[in-house]
Amino acid sequence: MDSAVPRLWEHAVITGGAGFVGSHLCTALLDAGTAVTCVDDLSTGRVENISALLDRSGFTFQQASVVEPFEVARPPDLVLHLASPASPADYLRLPVHTLETGSLGTRNALALAHRAGARFLLASTSEVYGDPQEHPQSERYWGHVNPVGPRSVYDEAKRFGEALTTAESSVHGTDTAIVRLFNTYGPRMRGYDGRAVPTFVRQALAGEPLTVTGDGLQTRSLCYVEDTVRGILAMAARGMRGPVNIGNPDEITMLELARRIISLTGSRSEIRFIERPTDDPAVRCPDITLARDKLQWEPQVTAEDGLRRTIAWFRTRADN
Numbered sequence: 001m002d003s004a005v006p007r008l009w010e011h012a013v014i015t016g017g018a019g020f021v022g023s024h025l026c027t028a029l030l031d032a033g034t035a036v037t038c039v040d041d042l043s044t045g046r047v048e049n050i051s052a053l054l055d056r057s058g059f060t061f062q063q064a065s066v067v068e069p070f071e072v073a074r075p076p077d078l079v080l081h082l083a084s085p086a087s088p089a090d091y092l093r094l095p096v097h098t099l100e101t102g103s104l105g106t107r108n109a110l111a112l113a114h115r116a117g118a119r120f121l122l123a124s125t126s127e128v129y130g131d132p133q134e135h136p137q138s139e140r141y142w143g144h145v146n147p148v149g150p151r152s153v154y155d156e157a158k159r160f161g162e163a164l165t166t167a168e169s170s171v172h173g174t175d176t177a178i179v180r181l182f183n184t185y186g187p188r189m190r191g192y193d194g195r196a197v198p199t200f201v202r203q204a205l206a207g208e209p210l211t212v213t214g215d216g217l218q219t220r221s222l223c224y225v226e227d228t229v230r231g232i233l234a235m236a237a238r239g240m241r242g243p244v245n246i247g248n249p250d251e252i253t254m255l256e257l258a259r260r261i262i263s264l265t266g267s268r269s270e271i272r273f274i275e276r277p278t279d280d281p282a283v284r285c286p287d288i289t290l291a292r293d294k295l296q297w298e299p300q301v302t303a304e305d306g307l308r309r310t311i312a313w314f315r316t317r318a319d320n
Contacts, residue, residue: 009034009236013076013118015066015109016083018045020188021123021181024229025080026053034058037072040083041065043097044090049188066105067097075116078236081109082123084157088277089194095153102157106164114174121236122165124243126182127155131281138287139180139243149279162243169241179235182247182286186225186306187313196220197307200258201314204267214276216255221285223248224306227299234295247286248299264307 012029016022017038022045026036035058038050042063053059064070066083084101085091091098106122113120129137130145145155162178169176189195191202203210223246231246252260258271291297301309 008032009078011035011037011074011076012078012080013037013039013072013112014080014082015039015105016045016081018042018047018050018061019082019086020049020186021184021225021228022082023049023188024186024225025082025232026050026059028229028233030056030059034078036060037062037076039064039066039070039072043094044085044087066108067100069108069111072112076112076118077116079109079113079116079118079120080123080232080236081106081121083109085154086125087190087193087195088151089192091154092150098153099157102161103164106161110165110168110174110176114168114172119175119177119236120165121177121179121232122161123232124158124162124178124180125154126180126245126247126284126286127151128159128162128180129284130155131279132283135283136249136285136287137245139245139290146279150277151279166241175239176241177235177238178242178244179232179246180243180286181223181228182245183220183222183284184225184228185222186310189310191314191317196254196257197222197261197310198314200261201265201311204261204265204269205311205314207267207269209270209272210258210262211272211274212254212258213274213280216258216271216273217253218276218280219251219253219283219285220257221248221251222257222303222306223299224301224309227301231291231295231297234297238295240294244290244295245286245288246291246297247288249286249288250303251283251285252303260303261307261311264304265311
């Protein structure tokens, strides 16, 4: 099921545009004829993610931190706020920066959208549900988050970002939207970022043991980046405020994911069980009824196809 074609934006600002998901959004919007300004401080993003775009007409890269107020050369009519460390390796290494990006960064991106009269979209996360006591998770669920645990710097930054976005819309009339992304994966992920798919793929291709945490029975719902980008742009094109879940409701255990990646890579790697991180969610699965009904969106890329594409990309990499 395809989303309706997004309206043609004249100029989009994408914070975190040199990151994994952000760089794919830059490409999709440029391909649709939209001028794009990518704002990124490169704390976790990489120039190589956007290297193919640097010479394209309509693309501008601006190295800047959204934690500080920022301006762009021309007013946008769309602001997509993706700036944030998103992997455990990054937000545990940059805890204060993660909190500042979710708070001050969201405020500055909202201010830019408000001044320009632009549509603003916050890329939030399924992590706002924490270790959920409702399964699958619908947008009506308030979550179960440890506010002082090691993951809280990311979880609470995104929860605050949602609250600030909602308040901005209510008080100042800014045209806002919120999407909650579930476990996106695909090309341009970093092999050492701590997330399951790139970690397992890197280990399998190197012939190393795949390190499954705990008993491996905890679940995630993996959404290929191409589908995530379609969902984000479908939400941007609507007048909805959200939040709306964007994810794949096909749930998989981490043990099964490891076995599947070993099979798809043809690796001889074994599985090694290691200690499970503190506050690691036991389950994660989106209820996407709202996205289906209101956005006419649902995932199209199967897990096998998405993993094959991701593995093929990692095979070309020497630094992952």
